[in-house]
Amino acid sequence: MYGQRQLAYAPTPYSYIPTQSASISLDERKEVKLAANNAERDLYESLAEVYSIIITLDALEKAYLKDSITESEYAETCGRLLKQYKSNLQDETVSKAFVDLETFKREWDMECPRATERIRVGIPATMEAPSHKPQAAGDSAAAATLVVAATENFITLLDAIKIGMVEKDMLHPLLVEIIQAVNKVTDQEFESKGKIVQWLITLNQMRAAEKLSEEQAREFQFDMQQAYYGFKATL
Template sequence: MYANRQLAYAPTPYIPRSTLSATINLDEEVKLSTTSAERDLNDSLAEIYSIIVTLDAVEKAYLKDSITEAVYTETCSRLLKQYKSNLADETVSRAFGDIETFKREWDLECPRATERLRVGIPATVEQGPTHKPSQQGDSADATLIVNATENFITLLDAIKIGLIEKDTLHPLLVEIIQAVNKVTDQDFESKGKIVQWLITLNQMRAAEKLNDDQAREFQFDMEQAYYGFKATLR
């Protein structure tokens, strides 16, 4: 019965065409860059991606007390330095854009790393260490106080003679916050201004300068911070 049934259509046999050829060699490695400049750029962007992810993990570990303050400070400082070093290249900086643009482009969710990159210094420097090193009596205290005082005076002198570039002020300000945190954990008057200016300077390019209004405000804030620091010593 089924032998005599006609098919509703006549299937067309497949005949290979000798003119067809593969346009992609599946065994060939796909190159993301064709020039050394493109390769260097991609390597730098990949390095930045890795730094952000690693920094976020380090921040989480520090908050969970999974690593010591010393290890956290050293690792965080190194990652921040590597991040800034990569972005010092103008080509890389243009391709990177800014942190929020980069995160959207590569679907990154790293809020802790984002905040640390915005501040530009480890949390142990920003807030002071939780466990202060033991000190050898009054002589050790006096040495730390003198060091912090000298750092303030050096910064104020730099402002007065017009050294207001980011690459001059930022290191001096880091030294101040580190020095005062070794002396006292009190939140003295205008101490928060030190951190605020650290963040402001961190957003600037190395050769950028404070404008006249900024320089005047910066000097006033640092003088107030110096007086506030000295008040804690009474």
């Protein structure tokens, strides 16, 4: 099982002692500092953490594709790794040193196509296209509760757009709540459901303070209304 495998995190060396060579005796060895101060040390720690998150995420995606991990374990772990990845890069110094994912991968010679795609999408694969049956299947009372919750999430999002809340950090969490809510109600595809995922990807690639343009906001509102109508049609 994947859960039994311990994935090593990237080392974060701040100093090292050179090995013995012909020109340096054991008595002459000196510690060589890699971090000049605490700020540099913190930066190295954060970059090493990002590196390890990417490697771990790639291994997780492989394990999920091979059915070596349950959907619930995958979703929980993937969601946590994505949050940790974003959290590290919220630091301006870390973000500047990181540049972007492709640059970071080239610098450290990383081959991680599955992690790259998951980071691009920004949500676990189980949220894109759930393969499980709805949680409330066969339980009418629970199903009704989930339908109400999903409906409220749609209305909250649409109301937010109407009053001009078009910042990425406002819309993305609401959209995540919608896709989670509808997946609990139904695993069927419905009109414009794919648009929800597409907009999640679009928002995921924006900076937290970025806003949708007026044209994007109108398109987003239209797509979400169509998704809402499509969701209701499946009930």
